[in-house]
Amino acid sequence: MDLRGGMDIKSHIRTIPDYPKPGIMFRDITTLFADPAALRASIDEMIWPFLKTPIDFVAGIEARGFILGGAVAHELGLGFIPIRKKGKLPAKTIGQEYSLEYGVDMIEIHADAISKGNRVLLVDDLIATGGTALAAAELIHRSGGDVVAATFVIDLPDLGGVARLNEKGIDVHTLVDFEGD
Numbered sequence: 001m002d003l004r005g006g007m008d009i010k011s012h013i014r015t016i017p018d019y020p021k022p023g024i025m026f027r028d029i030t031t032l033f034a035d036p037a038a039l040r041a042s043i044d045e046m047i048w049p050f051l052k053t054p055i056d057f058v059a060g061i062e063a064r065g066f067i068l069g070g071a072v073a074h075e076l077g078l079g080f081i082p083i084r085k086k087g088k089l090p091a092k093t094i095g096q097e098y099s100l101e102y103g104v105d106m107i108e109i110h111a112d113a114i115s116k117g118n119r120v121l122l123v124d125d126l127i128a129t130g131g132t133a134l135a136a137a138e139l140i141h142r143s144g145g146d147v148v149a150a151t152f153v154i155d156l157p158d159l160g161g162v163a164r165l166n167e168k169g170i171d172v173h174t175l176v177d178f179e180g181d
Contacts, residue, residue: 007041010176013154027154027178029064029125042175043071046123046151049173050076055148056118057081061107061136062088064125068153072123081113081120083136094142098135107132109139116144126154127174130161137170149173 012032019026032038046068059081060069066082073080086095086106093108114120120140127133127150137147147170155162155174162172 007038009038009042009045009153010178012038013176015178025178027126027156029153032153033067039071042153043068043075045175046072046153046173047075050121050149050151053121053148054119055121057114057145058121058123059083059109059136059140061122061124061132065123068125069123072121072151076121078121081109083107083109083139094139096135096139096142098131100131107135107139109143111143114140114143114145118143118145119148120145121148122150122170124150124152126156127152127161127165127172128156128159130159130164133161133165134168137165137168154178 012035014028014031016026016028018024032042055078057079058069058073060066062084070080086108089108089110092111094111095106095108097104097106122133122136124133133150140147149171150165151173153175155177157177157179165172
């Protein structure tokens with residue numbers, strides 16, 4: 001996709017076949033992170049739709065969502081809320097389980113991170129089935145916050161994550177699609 005400024009974000013994302021298991025085409029954005037112009041273009045494109053949207057916080061999902069979410073929060077002049085794997089946050093937390101193809105996992109946020117009515121932009125690197133993003137959105141809702149939207153660099157449309165978020169009333173903004181994966 002040719003984004004504002006002419007940067008082709010997709011060409012900066014490396015594909016690693018058969019990782020973490022045979023048949024998976026892993027979309028590695030560390031190559032995008034390493035290129036200053038590609039990283040800048042990605043962050044600019046992620047924030048563009050939200051420049052005039054009332055938002056109180058940006059929440060990023062561990063781990064690559066921390067990198068992107070921190071930059072998005074900085075550019076929007078907002079605070080950042082980390083959404084982490086179970087047991088990684090030091091203060092009182094609330095958690096949300098979500099399904100994986102091989103079982104169940106849990107993510108958490110600090111119990112006092114979000115107040116009633118706070119408007120939150122959810123950020124991560126990739127949306128596949130949407131399980132982690134839906135769990136993160138549920139944590140935000142349980143904390144009293146509202147998910148304004150979610151933004152991702154990569155969408156794997158064949159796995160249906162964007163549609164699942166849309167079904168829950170969450171608008172989704174993505175930069176590039178990798179179909180068939």
